[in-house]
Structure formats: C-alpha cells, structure tokens
Amino acid sequence: MSTRLLRSVFVFKAIHRHGRHVLAALLFAVCAGQAAAGPYQLGVYYFPGWRDNTPGSPSMHPWDPIKPYPERKPLLGWYHEGDDAVMRQQLDWMAAYGITFVAFDWYMGPPGNTVYLDHALQAYLRARERSNVKFSLLWANHSKFPASLSDWDGMIRYWEANYFSRPEFLKMDGHPVVFVFSADMLESQVKTFGQTSQALLARAQSIVAEAGGASIQFVAGTGATTPFISSTAKADGYGAFSTYNYQQGPADPHPFYSYAELDQGYRAHWQGFAQKGNLPLIVPTTSGWDKQPWGGTTGYPQHDHSESTPEQFRQHLQAAKALMDGGPWQAHKYAVICCWNEYGEGSFIEPTEMGGFQYLQQVKAVFGGN
Template sequence: MHDYGIDFAVYDWYWAKENKPMLEHALAAYFQAKNSHLVRFSLLWANHSSTPESLDQFKRMVAYWIKYYFPKKQYYRIDGKPVVFIFSQEQLRERAKAFGMTSAALFKIANEMAKGAGLPGIFFVGSTEATEYWVKDYGPKNGYDAFSAYNYHRGFSGKYLPNKRFSHSFGELDAAYRESWDWILKESPLPYLLPATSGWSKKPWGGSKDPLHDNSVSTPETFREHLLAAKVRLNQYPEKTKRTVVICCWNEFGEGSYIEPTKTWGMRYLEAIKSAFPDN
C-alpha cells in the first residue's frame, strides 16, 4: 500500500451485543505486520446492526476504542483527534432514539471519555449522500466533525430523489460521484473527505436488485480518470477536503469494489493510484 501512495486504511469494524468486537481478524493481521507503521489505520464503525441497544453498550464500545486502538501511534488522526467513520448517520440516530438518546448526546459522551483518557477528543466522520437534510441540517447539528461516504450508487444535488435509478455503467457511477462531490463541497458547512470508488458489481453475492447496476465496473484506466477528477476537487478545496480521498474498497470482492492485486489486473489498480497521485 505505502509504495503506491496509500497513507491509511479504514477497517470495517463491528461491535457485538456481547460487548466485544466482531470480525477483527484483518486488524489483528495488520497489528502483527512488521511494517504496519508505514500505513496508518482507522475504524469505520459498521453500525448498520442492532447495536448499540443501550447507553452502557455504547460506552463499553468507546472504552474499547480508547483502550485498544487510539493509543497506537499509527492510528489516523485529524487535528490530533483519532478519526472514527460512521457507516450510517440514520441508523445511529434511530438506535440512539430507541434508548432515549441522540447522536449528539452520544458523541458528547464519547468525547468526554476520550478527553478523560488524555486525548483531545474523537473526530467523527459521518457517511452521507448529497442531500440537504443530512449535509446541511442533521450532521452539523448532531456532533459530526466531517462527512464522507462508504459508496454512492447514484448522484444527488441536494434533493433526495427516491426513484432515481442506480448507475448502469462505471461512466454513470463516476458521474454520480462527481455530482455528489460538487454539491457537497459547495454546500457543506463541514469538511468532506472525498469518497472514491473502484466500481460496483454484486454478482458474486447474487446480484443487485437492478441487474444493470452490476455493469458499474471500472478498468484501471477508468479508475485512474475517476481519481484524477477527485484530485481536481482536492486542489479546488484543499481545506474542506483535508486533501484526502477515501477509496472504496481494498477487497470488497462481493460488491465488485477492490484495488487489491488480482490475477486479472495484477498491480494495475495500485499503479493507477500512484500515477494519479505521484507526490503522495
């Protein structure tokens, strides 16, 4: 990763009802790697589940972060704060509501816990589509420090259009990202860590509801063009983007989104990153 310009990796991370992490094997392997110091790491809290079910469960999870992850030198930080990506703003809002809390209240508690451990706080990044409610209203009012996204399937420019179809090619998917980037960069009051994609195809997992959406696959060449378009936005908005692109994904083979070397493409996706960002 490091040799191809990748600075940090964001690991999907799950918290079980039994108050312990799930599917932590990738992080465990990372910690054992002798050269892990070359690529920093962060967590994407995959909160699209039934947790947290209570305030106590949330606090136990945050305490785990503070004890086992945040002290590590290679943890990715912004403004000195360890960064935690939130998969779903909506899911967290609904889970918090179920036990009489709000996202803002939970983040306040988490930040107080972090400060009690000698940290300056936690930098929470919420996933969002390019819609007015999440970007201009809910997120800024509920304790988020920045926005990004796991992935997009269609683009918006402020108004949520439920009947807008998903992309049917990588060209359409790329256009959807560009539409979303441009609206959020113009309208968001918070920083926006630019999400990028290597494509989409759910065929390995049985296919998307719209089969044509699974044609949204890239080549190393079209992926590079996508990254160059992202780079233009970084140069236009260096402060708002923190000059950061978050690529989905390293090895999400079940959804056709990967840059990990394969028999088909070899190292060409990684080479595309290095070519697009030669100074990184």
C-alpha cells in the same frame, strides 16, 4: 512455516504464474518503500470477510461464491485473511503505491457486545509494516447496536483503550478519525433508547477526555438520495463527511447502470458538498460495483455493470484530486477508496492474478510522489 518464508512463497508463485510484468511490479513494491509524504492522505476501506469458519463472515466459506469469477482471484490466491504474511504483503503494496491509511470495517454486537471480524486488524497490529500505513475504523453501524448507553460507553472505552493511543492510528489535526458507516442509521437507532446522536457523540468525547485522550474526529457517513449535509451534522458533533459508497446520484431514481454513470454521480455528490457542506469532505471514491457473486443487486441487475476499467478509474481519481485542490472549503486533503478487497461487491484494487497491479498503478500515477 515462518512469516518471511511464507511471504517469499507468495512472491515466487506470483512470478511463476505471471512472468516479468508482475516481477517488475513486485520489485517496485519492494524497492519503493513508503510512499513519499505529501499533502494528500489517501485511504482504502478494508472488508475483513475472507476467512473460513468465522462468525460474521458472508458465509463459512466466503471465497466459494467468488471462485466462479476468476478475474477476482487475488494475486495472493484464496488467502486466509488475518495471516501475518498476507497482511504484511498487503501493507507493502499499499505503501509502495501511495496509500497512506487503511480503514478497517469494524463490528461490535451481541452476544455480549463482542468485537468480531477483527482478524485482519489484529494482523495489522502485529505487522512491522504498520508504521508505513496508518489505520482507522469504519464503524459498521448497520445493526441494532448500540441498544443502550452502556453499549455505547463500552464501545468508546474499547476504542480508547485499544486503538486511539497507538502512533499508527489516523489523526486529523491531532484527533483520532472514526468513520461512521451511516449517520442517519445511528440517529434512528439511538432514538430507540431515548437518545440523540448529539448526546452520544458528546458523551464519547467526555469518555476519551477522562482517559486523557484527544477528542474523536467523527466522520458522518452520508446517504445518496438524502445526503447528510444539513447544519445538524456539525451541531451533532461530527467533524467531517464521507461515505462508504454511493449507489445512485443525488437526484437519480435508479442506481447507476455503468461506471460512467457512477463516476458522474460521485462528482455530483462532491459538488453538493462543495456548495452546501459546512464540514470538510473526506472525498469518497470507488473502483466500481458488481454484486453478482453475492446474488446481484436486488431489483436492478443493470447496476451490476458498474465496474471500471483502469483508465476510467484513473480519471475518477484525477477528478477527486482536482476537487481536493479546489478551494478553501476543503481544508483537509483526505480521500478514501472503496475498496481494497470488496470482491463480493466488485469494489477492489488489491492486485489480482488476471489484472496484476493495474489499479494500484493508477493510484500511484495520480497520487504517488506528492
């Protein structure tokens, strides 16, 4: 079946199941095209874990734990992630509703320092629609990689050879943007082979310079109770701060127990960076948290009551936008949403069969047309 025909089947099935409100939303997505360019760069994290029999996925059949939660069934069905038709439709929706970049969770490790779970990214690179939505990497460094300077050098050279020169790669002031999941984890890991983050980030810049590329804008992923906001981040070579998600506030002894708490905790983190940070913040936002399909939050089942309503999510985004407009400390108006499709953790804005386009509509209402 051709890619275009397969996408048509997706649309037909969605209309058949959900009637005129989904038809209207789909027609809007088709007609709107790329969101109007403006001062805000709004991204989404993309978890590439929804493909059967794929090493590195949560399981060999990763949709199975999600199926008992019908409110999480994607509008595209239990899709085979990495298929071209799936990615092309997702990019159409992102562009139409005001999302300007997608940051793919990116993994490298043993055996042989191979790249894995990059099927969605490869589908992105094949898609004509990639010109409407730029891409970046969220390097998922929560493992024992790198274990040597050779590991590090190989990863940087892979990025330079395969991604950075592409016109679709996200740039900040002309520099390719790479999110580091945890700056603290990186510092701890590189100590195991006698290095420091500062030395390795400088080494990375030398490698890309030798290849004729622009220096990398490394984004330091921060923790919740001990945010990585000291002066060492800038000295180490990071160019901005952000996070994948926050489970608790800056001084909270327990994770959030509702989306209202989660929202206030995020706002407290944002203000901490506004007051103490010495680098720009790529403002982290989230649609919520509920990890029950993957067994729940260990020790804190109340944390799995932190999913938002569309209205709460809109207010959360409005607060983030106000922060981005708020002062000279925030030189770049970049934000990122967790997440497009973290169905196991309850963080998703991708259209679903039951919810339709409600969450993307909130994104468009706050950021669209700017």
